[in-house]
Amino acid sequence: IIHPYTNYFTVSNLLKYGLNFKNLYSRIKWHLLFLVNRSLLHESISEILPKGISKDYPISLEFSINLSKSIEENYHVHVNQEEIDYCVIYFQMFLDERTENRTDxxxxxxxxxxxxxxxxxxxxxxxxxxxxxxxxxxxxxxxxxxxxxxxxxxxxxxxxxxxxxxxxxxxxxxxRPEALSTILQISVVEHLTELNLCKIFVTKINAKNYHEEVKKLIADQVKVGEFNEDFEEKWSNREKDIGNIFSNGIAIPHAVDSSNKQRILISVGIVNNKLSFRNREVKLIFLIAIPNTLNDDLVNATSRVYDLIELISRNSVLYSNFLKYDNSKKLGQIAEGV
Structure with missing residues (x-):
């Protein structure tokens, strides 16, 4: 019923995870079988995961979205978000296994x-x-x-x-409670920038339209050679599948970067004026580019970046400090007063 490679695990021109696909398939095949059957019969998955869990695992989400598209094309069915969320958990497990032996x-x-x-x-x-x-x-x-x-x-x-x-x-x-762990999370991403696994650009903007400002952030990176011309189209297409994640005035538009540069790129727009999108105020736009080929270090770096953004959204001191970001200083500046 399910072909182990051609139908589901060939994701051309997207993320090359370096996973052992034969091992992966042997461990996920039964779940895929039941997923297809549920989709054909319009049945819901019995296990309910926390709402929005996919946003915490962006790489696994990208893989799961493309897996679901392949299933939909082959069986002419609709794969619902709950099924995608469950696949995210599987793929994140495989990715975590890849990064167990890293050395920093x-x-x-x-x-x-x-x-x-x-x-x-x-x-x-x-x-x-x-x-x-x-x-x-x-x-x-x-x-x-x-x-x-x-x-x-x-x-x-x-x-x-x-x-x-x-x-x-x-x-x-x-x-002080949680102070050291907060500082360490910031230091991890700063360390990644020193290793050139992560690049951060921060600019202050006066925005009238959310989509137009994201396009400007993309265009700026195209001008300096960080992105290929197709990045805007990739971002736009991705928005159709999964909308941006908003929390405490933070938007996180992101897409796969085909430039073959081995780094995670974050271009942050600090919105000086009042900007609303989908009835929510936006103060920080974190545009994130994920390389189309990922080694273990980059898988880890991507997770660390998203962890830090989530931390900023929850910590009022970090959030306030980021709104006053000074490009002449290191990322650690946002920990001041923690």
């Missing part, structure tokens, strides 16, 4: 008189996020300023100071 190493500085027990606490938290960690102790801020601060992803200090080249965290912040 970061450099972190400790400045001033910080107890070993506090250092160990911080190091344990960092090792929950990064696989490898290198730490350096500095007796004072002046000693730290003698080296290149940009060599360090984060600097933990017992005294307040600021540095445009690295994220400075006051020791007192570490013990």
């Amino acid at each position: 190493e970061v450099n972190v500085a400790f400045i001033g008189s910080i107890r070993n027990s506090v250092k160990s606490f911080i190091e344990n938290k960092l090792l929950q996020v990064f696989d490898q960690l290198k730490t350096t102790d500095f007796s004072s801020i002046s000693k730290f300023n003698e080296v290149d601060p940009s060599n360090y992803l984060m600097a933990f200090s017992d005294k307040p100071f600021s540095s445009p080249k690295t994220q400075v965290v006051n020791i007192g912040t570490v013990f």
Whole structure:
């Protein structure tokens, strides 16, 4: 009934996940069989997942949408959103398995008189996020300023100071509820930019029409050679399948990028004036380009970027700080006051 490769897992010119398709098919084939049967008989899936769960897994959602299209074309049926959501969970499981063996190493500085027990606490938290960690102790801020601060992803200090080249965290912040985990999420994406796995462009705009502003953000990236000319069409076609995700004034238009550049690109438009779309006010537009070929690091980077955007939408301090984004500083600036 179901051909394992030709009908369902050939997604030409879209995302090349590098998954083991034979293994994937052997684990999902029975679910696909029941999915087809339910669609033919117009039956609903019995398991109900949380509404909107697909937005948390953009790569898996892209794959699931194209899988559902293939099923619809071959069997002349309609695959509903609940079925797509369930496929998203399957594909995310496969993608997570791909990224289990990644290795990340970061450099972190400790400045001033910080107890070993506090250092160990911080190091344990960092090792929950990064696989490898290198730490350096500095007796004072002046000693730290003698080296290149940009060599360090984060600097933990017992005294307040600021540095445009690295994220400075006051020791007192570490013990505030959720403060350290919030800072770490920001630092992860900043680390990805340093590895050139992620690029972030931020501009302030006066917008009259949502779609026109997204097109302008796309056109700007086409001009500098980041996007191919077909990106606008890909974004427009995607909008027909899945609308943009809105939360707390944030819009997330995104599409697959055919430029073959191995990075996640985020072009953010900060809306200075009042802009409404679908009866919701929009203050931040995160235009996201996902490469058409993804290795393990890029799969991870994409998830990290979406996690950060979700965090910004929930955290009023991060949200407020992003509205005042300064391009002369690093991403860590949005953690100020957390």
